[in-house]
Amino acid sequence: VTASKIDELVAGLASVRDDQTPGPSTPAAGALLTAITAEERAPVAARRRSRRRWAVILPVAAMATAAATAVVATATDTGSSPARPGHAGVQVGSVALAANVLDRASAAAEHRHFTPLQSHQWIYTKMSHTTGTGPGGVVTGGPYKTEVEETWERADGKQSAGIANGKLFVGPAGTRPQRPFSYDPLPTDPDALLQKVGVRAGGYEMAYENLVDILALTVQPPKEEAAIFQAIKKILHVTLIKGRADAAGRPAIALGLEKGAIHEEVLLSPKTYAFLGDRVITIKDQTLGSNGEPKTFVKKGTLQSERLRTAVGVVARPGQRPS
C-alpha cells in the first residue's frame, strides 16, 4: 500500500474544501470579527508573568501600610494625577488590609438574604464595558468607550441569551453548563474551591479570574459566596485600594491581584461588599516597545478596561428584566 493511496482515500473523506466555504467578506464573518475585536484583551504586561513581584507603594496615603508591604524597589515617581476615571491617584495598600476586607465581605455574604434558584430561571445581568478607543493592546489613556451589554444566563448555565442587532437572541441549549456555571456547586471549603476553579490547570491567576467571573455572572448561595472571598484571601499578592469610585461614580473598594505592573481588581460596595464590577488598572509607570518600534509609555493609574455590573436579577424567561 503506498502512502499516496492512503492519502487519496483520506482526501476523499473531506466533507468540504476550503474554497467551498463562505469567505471572510460575508456579513457573518464581519460580525464575528467585530465581536471578537470588541472584546477586551489584557494588556501585554498582564499576559507576561513577571518573575519579580514587588509590592508597590504609591503616593502618600498608603505610607501607613508600608510596614506590611514586602520588597520595595527605588525608581522615579512622576507624581499622582487628579482623580478621574482612568487616571485616579493609585494607592496600593497591603495584603493585610485586603485580608481584612475579604473577611468582612465573606461575613456579609454569609448573612445576605437568599432565595434558592430554580434551574428554569434566568439570571439577568447588565454590564457596561469600558475600554480605550485606540487599537488593541495596551491602553495609554483616554478617550474611552463604553458599551452596555444585557445578558441572560439560565440558572443551570446550559443556555444563554443576549441582544444582537437590537433583537433578543436565545442560544440553543447545551448539554453541559458553560463557564463559570460549570463549577457549580461550589465547595464551601476555600482550599477545595481554589482547586476546583483552576489552580491545578492554570495556577492561582486563573483561579482568581474564574472566581471573579463567578461573582460577576452567577448567583451563589451565602456559604458558597462567603467561600469565594475566603479563597481570594488565600491567593498571594492580592492587595487593596481604598476610597475609589468606579466609572459610574459609585464608591468602591478595589481589591485585586498584582501582576507585574497591573492590578486586576474586583470592585466591591464599601457598604454591602456586593460585587460592583472588575477592572484592570496599571499600578506602575511602564515603557513598552521592542524591535525598533516606537516606545509606548503607560502611566500608572491608567485604566485598561472596566466591566461594571449595573443591574442583576433573577427572571422567569430571557428578554425579561427585573422590576
Next chain:
Amino acid sequence: VVLSIDTVPRKLHLLDEQEFAAVYAKNYQPLLGYALRRCQSPDDAADVVAETFTAAWRRADDLPPGDEARLWLYGVARRVVANHLRGERRHSIKTAMLRDELASAPAAAPARLEDTPVAQAFGKLPDGDRELLALVAWEGLGNAEIAKVLGCSRNAVSIRLYRARKRFARVLRAAGIDQEHAVHAAKFTLEGDHL
C-alpha cells in the same frame, strides 16, 4: 514614595485591530474549512472558528507572523475541537449570524464519517492518527508544517505518520476494503460532485 518599573518584555509585538483583521481575512476560510471537516454540525464549526480567533485576539503577541499564523491557528483549533468533542459546547452569541449562514450553505454539510465503509474504517482510527492523516490530506500540510501545528519534531511527525498510514491500511484490510477500488470510488464521488 517609591515604585518599581517592570523589566520591559524583550520581544513584544502589539498586533493592532487592523493587523488582526488582515490575519483574520487571510485565515478565515482555511479555519472554517478545518472546523467544518471535523465537527458534527456547522454550529459547532462556527464556535470553533470563533473560539480560535478569540484566542488569537487575546494572545495576539504569541501569534507568529506570515504563513505560520495559519499553523498556529490550526494548533489552537485542534484543541478547541477536542474540547467540543468532550461536550463543552457553548454556542456563543458571537456566532449567531455565522451559524445562520452556515445552516443555509449547502457546502457546509457536516462530516458524516459513518456514510461509507472507508469513512467507517477511518472513524475506527485513534484520534491522533486521524488528525495526522487529515492534516496531510485535508489541509495539505507537509511534515515540517504539521510539526508546528502539533508542537513536536519533524522526525516525530514522520514516524507517527508512517504508523498512522499503516494502521489505516490494516483497518481497511480487516474491513475487506479493496484499496484500489476504494480510491477509484472516492475519486468518482469527488468528480461527481462537480457535475
